[in-house]
Amino acid sequence: MKALHFDGKNLKCMEDYPKPQTGEALVKVSMAGICGTDLEILQGYMSYEGVLGHEFVGVVVESQNKDIVGKRVVGEINVGCENCDSCKKGMQRHCPNRSVLGILNRDGAFAEYLTLPERNLHVIPDSVTDEQAIFVEPxxxxxxxxxxxxxxxxxxxxxxxxxxxxxxxxxxxxxxxxxxxxxxxxxxxxxxxxxxxxxxxxxxxxxxxxxxxxxxxxxxxxxxxxxxxxxxxxxxxxxxxxxxxxxxxxxxxxxxxxxxxxxxSRCGPFRPAIDALATGIISVEGLIDSKYPLENFKEAIDHAKNSNILKVVLVP
Known part of the structure; x- marks a missing residue:
């Protein structure tokens, strides 16, 4: 599959990056937003190597939960081990063994596909567009x-x-x-x-x-x-x-x-964010400045670094 891979020094668009293995829900990425954290990672934050990106909306193509196959989803980015004290207290985002989508030990959303556990996914109502949904995480x-x-x-x-x-x-x-x-x-x-x-x-x-x-x-x-x-x-x-x-x-x-x-203060609850978009309490109108295909990532990253730009989106 096509994916943007960061090796710790350089970001490259790979045409033959391995498609994620199943075992979790397989999501076909519709679009992904470039975040300030992505730009920090390119400067050395978290010493991360892998596929970048954690703000996304996509469609579930494979899952053990058949009810969500074909549904548009967004995903919580922290994946806990579910065995430690933090996870047992519902604090998976602070699990010492966690992976974090596109940030820590887990390939991210700047790709055609990604995987996340079903418990991390939230179905997006029809009243919320893809352009709105990519803002759920922030x-x-x-x-x-x-x-x-x-x-x-x-x-x-x-x-x-x-x-x-x-x-x-x-x-x-x-x-x-x-x-x-x-x-x-x-x-x-x-x-x-x-x-x-x-x-x-x-x-x-x-x-x-x-x-x-x-x-x-x-x-x-x-x-x-x-x-x-x-x-x-x-x-x-x-x-x-x-x-x-x-x-x-x-x-x-x-x-x-x-x-x-x-x-x-770091990650937060997805359901209030989705509800706020669905009811119109929160408006993201005018925040997206431009969209780029994945292969035009250099131009997209440069555009996102521009201090006058609010949000740049990648479309795999």
Whole structure:
């Protein structure tokens, strides 16, 4: 089959990559989104080698569960061993023996086919298009914030970053909090949020410092973390929502002095994300900038790296 394989240094489109073996559900990939994590992996994050990609929608072509064959699905990316204490507590995403689609010990979605256990798959309703469905995984990651902390509707909330994930985080938090400000660097991206009624700013002003109850960092950069620490009130909360491949040192002194609660946040629940798309609570209109066939991956990756672009999609 056709697949994009990363050997730790180079990304190549292989025409004869082995088709996944059965034993799990076999999914024919319809489209897959290029995520910030994919770009970080190409820079050395997780030391991953294999087929990239974890945001996808596809059709089940083989499964022991005949009810889902022929159905459109998305998939939770963490596959636990089901035997350890974490898995027995329902925390498969923290299983020490887990594999992660396109990230850790499991080939991903930048291919014609992928496999996942049936328990990881979620059927997509007809009211949700493929173009919407590829956002289920990052929307679920945004919903994880609501699982981790109890949001106060009266909080002043800041989102640091204006990219793909930030846009979705804003949409999710907007369902609980009315006072949200997004700090970014790209006017086009901020304009989209402004149309949703979100306050937007380029750069931090003196009156912004130490004025937010909750700050969500979603830039994937050291500077974004430092900005977050400058925005959050003493005894406030900072949600760390992005991975950073940089090995530069970070000064955590402000977190100690100001008694900041730092919350790491990763994957989240798929069902609320699917329901939010199906009911129209969350809109992803205007997020997809372009689609590329798999063999045009170099152009697609370069396009996705452009700071003015929100989402690039690969079509196997």
């Amino acid at each position: 929307i679920a990651a945004a919903f994880e914030i609501k699982e981790q902390i109890s949001l106060n509707p009266g909080w002043h909330v800041a989102i640091v970053g204006d990219g793909r994930l930030s846009q979705l985080i804003v949409s999710v938090l907007k369902t609980s909090c009315s006072d949200i400000t997004c700090f970014g660097k790209h006017q086009k991206k901020l304009d989209r949020l402004a149309k949703l009624g979100i306050k937007t700013k380029i750069g931090i002003q003196s009156n912004d410092k130490f004025s937010f109850d909750l700050v969500v960092e979603a830039t994937g950069s050291n500077s974004g973390f430092l900005d977050s620490m400058n925005l959050v009130k003493p005894k406030g909360i900072v949600i760390l929502k992005s991975t950073i491949a940089s090995k530069e040192n970070l000064d955590l002194t402000p977190a100690v002095v100001n008694e900041i609660t730092l919350v790491g």
